Amino acid sequence: MASLKKLLxxxxxxxxxxxxGRFLNYLLVPVYTYHISAxxxxxxxVTNVYAYTALLLVILTFGMETTxxxxxxxxxxxxxxxxxxALTAVGTVALAFVALVMTFTGSISGVMxxxxxxxxxxxxxxxxxxxxxxxxxFARLRQKGKAWHFAGLKLGFIxxxxxxxxxxxxxxxxxxxHSWMGWYDAADNVGYIFYINLLCTALVTFGFASELRDxxxxxxxxxxxxxxLRYAWPLLLFGIVGIFNQVADKILLPWLLPGDEGxxxxxxxxxxxxxxxxxxxxxxxxxxxxxxxxxxxxxxxxSKETQAQATKYFVxxxxxxxxxxxxxxxxxxxxVSPDYWEALPAVPIVMMAEILMGIYFNLxxxxxLNGQTWWGAVMSAIGCAAxxxxxxxxxxxxxxxxxxxxxxVGYGVCVLxxxxxxxxxxxxPYPVWTILGYMLLAHVLYALTVVVHPEALWxxxxxxxxxxxxxxxxxxxxxxxxxTQVVNRLxxxxx
Numbered sequence: 149m150a151s152l153k154k155l156l157x158x159x160x161x162x163x164x165x166x167x168x169g170r171f172l173n174y175l176l177v178p179v180y181t182y183h184i185s186a187x188x189x190x191x192x193x194v195t196n197v198y199a200y201t202a203l204l205l206v207i208l209t210f211g212m213e214t215t216x217x218x219x220x221x222x223x224x225x226x227x228x229x230x231x232x233x234a235l236t237a238v239g240t241v242a243l244a245f246v247a248l249v250m251t252f253t254g255s256i257s258g259v260m261x262x263x264x265x266x267x268x269x270x271x272x273x274x275x276x277x278x279x280x281x282x283x284x285x286f287a288r289l290r291q292k293g294k295a296w297h298f299a300g301l302k303l304g305f306i307x308x309x310x311x312x313x314x315x316x317x318x319x320x321x322x323x324x325x326h327s328w329m330g331w332y333d334a335a336d337n338v339g340y341i342f343y344i345n346l347l348c349t350a351l352v353t354f355g356f357a358s359e360l361r362d363x364x365x366x367x368x369x370x371x372x373x374x375x376x377l378r379y380a381w382p383l384l385l386f387g388i389v390g391i392f393n394q395v396a397d398k399i400l401l402p403w404l405l406p407g408d409e410g411x412x413x414x415x416x417x418x419x420x421x422x423x424x425x426x427x428x429x430x431x432x433x434x435x436x437x438x439x440x441x442x443x444x445x446x447x448x449x450x451s452k453e454t455q456a457q458a459t460k461y462f463v464x465x466x467x468x469x470x471x472x473x474x475x476x477x478x479x480x481x482x483x484v485s486p487d488y489w490e491a492l493p494a495v496p497i498v499m500m501a502e503i504l505m506g507i508y509f510n511l512x513x514x515x516x517l518n519g520q521t522w523w524g525a526v527m528s529a530i531g532c533a534a535x536x537x538x539x540x541x542x543x544x545x546x547x548x549x550x551x552x553x554x555x556x557v558g559y560g561v562c563v564l565x566x567x568x569x570x571x572x573x574x575x576x577p578y579p580v581w582t583i584l585g586y587m588l589l590a591h592v593l594y595a596l597t598v599v600v601h602p603e604a605l606w607x608x609x610x611x612x613x614x615x616x617x618x619x620x621x622x623x624x625x626x627x628x629x630x631x632t633q634v635v636n637r638l639x640x641x642x643x
Contacts (some may be wrong), residue, residue: 151332151498156210167483169457174422174425174483176309176310176313177422177483177573178482178483178485179313179314179317180194180313180317180341180419181484181485182338182485183317183318183337183528184337184415185485185487186415186416186485186487186488186510187412187487187530188412188415189411189412189414189415190337190338190411190415191255191415191418191419191488192402192410192411192413192416192418193262193268193338193411193415194338194415195400195414195415195417195418195419195493196260196270196398196402196411197262197342197466198398198412199269199395199397199398200260200272201239201272201275201279202391202394202400203255203391203392203395203399203545204276205247205279205280205283205391206384206387206388206390206391207234207384207388208238208241208242208277208280209238209280209283209284209387210238210241210380210381210383210384210387211379211380211384211386212234212237212238212283212284212287212313212376213283213287214383215234215376215379215380215383215507215573216230216231216234216287216288216291216376217287217290217291218379219372219375219376219379220291221562223510225372226367227291228362228364229367229369229372230376231284231288231362231363232363232364232365232367232368233367233368233369233372233373234376235284235285235363236365237368237373238280238284241280241377242277242278242280242281244275245273245276245277246273246277247271249269249270250270250273250627253266253269254266256269257269259541261402264636265338265339267342268338268339269539271342271345271346272342272345272346274346275349277324278346278350278353279349281353282349282353282356283532285356285359285360286298286301287401288359288362289301289359296470297355300355301352301356304352305348305351305352306350307533308348308351309344309348310346310348312344312348313341313344316337316340316344317340320605343526349505382522382523382524383524383525385522385524385525385529386522386524386525388530389529389532390524392526392532393505393531393532393535393555393558393559393562394529394555395554396532396535396536396554397417397535397543397550397551397552398414398418398551400536400539400540400551401414401417401539401541401543401548404539404540405544405547413547413548416491416548416553417494417551418490418548419484419488419491420484420488420489420492420494420495421478421491421494421498421552422483423473423483423484423492423495423497424473424495424496424498424499424502425478425483425502426473427466427469427470427499427503427505427506448609452575452577453577455513455576456512456576456577458510458588459510459511460506460578460579460582460583461505462506463586463587464586464623464627466502466503466506467503467586467590467619468616468619468623470496470499470500470503470594470622471590471616471619472616473495473499474495474496474499474519474597475597475612475613475615475616476609476610476612477492478497478605478609479609481497481635491548493549494548494551494552497549497552497553497555497556498552498555500556501552501555501556501558501559504556504563505559505562507563508559508563508566511563511566511570512524512566514566514570514573514574514606515570515573515574520573523569523573527564527565528562530561530562530564531558531559531560531561531562532558534554534558534561535554535555535557536554537554537555538550538553538558539551541553542554546610549638582626585626585627586623589622590619592617593615593616596615597611597612
């Protein structure tokens, strides 16, 4: 119970920073979509470039975040030397990447379809290199339990980015008559998005002063790096196929539907699935707290019962988030401009895919704790192959909806493989039937929101709220033992 309390307290801090940060970041979605028309395909460019940077970030960090946690908690390792070795390795690779991109920018931008805007590629190459370097610094904050420092830097980036984007997109167009606004070009809104990202990412680096003071390049050790790389390379493969599962649709769609049509469809899809990212918030917050929690030194933290219960609670809360978003879609849809709404049917499919991704993460610890990380690469590769197959076959026929279904199929395959293989290799008593029961309940209630759809908005929202309360009532009854424990603890504190 003490371990679960620690997990909960860290999750609150990490979750608060993620939720607040993502909420503030959500404010950029209407800013972009209300100022970049769907027909222009501009938001498709943003979605496509950020998909590439997400994939590149995994490659440039090459599994060193998890590797750092694993080796830093080993009793025969010096944590500071592990940190310096990891940071030096990632920093060196990041610098080499930037040099390579700067040398071949013209060719790279031409292949990606941005020959007219090579600056997009140069700017985002610098952003992803800085992000990779900072990933190890953020990992050290988590390792040292500096949750509030971590949260402050994450929120600082979002606040600065939001402020600059609001100035460029909302304020600047009204000040173009001023002579000092000669730098502003309203026709290049997409470029400003990338420049603002670079500036804010660079500023965050100054927030790691204490961690950088602890960094000693002289303590870099090849003897330390070699076993770290042996542990990390399967994680790299796992990470590549894992992130490719998330971004493959956004990379492949412009290739499968070339020209303006592909960028327009990608813009529609990319804008609407932002609504589904509440699942990414919950999953990421859980991961930030759960990864150092599992790799920590206390034996009870690796309890199979704890892993099983944590997975069940994760599913319970994510299904509640799924219902909340779908039941109040009449409100959430205004996060994007109305000319993007045609892609809203993709939202529930993408949300369920995100839930499956979170479950897959929960199921992954059987091979991470045993050092058999190559299993993750194999299973993720199979799931990725399924995702790509769905996209290649169906995107030319049905467009972006195939992207949504591809993600669901890919993560579904990963979950099934991880569960059944894991139960043979290192069985964990997951409450499978309880989890499936909650999933069935959530889907039945969602179906009722579609079947019973009153014309009046207030009636729809009232009916949908009743359905959410039904889900909560069933869950609270099913988890009444946990509820009783929480109530008793609250009473004890008051006394």
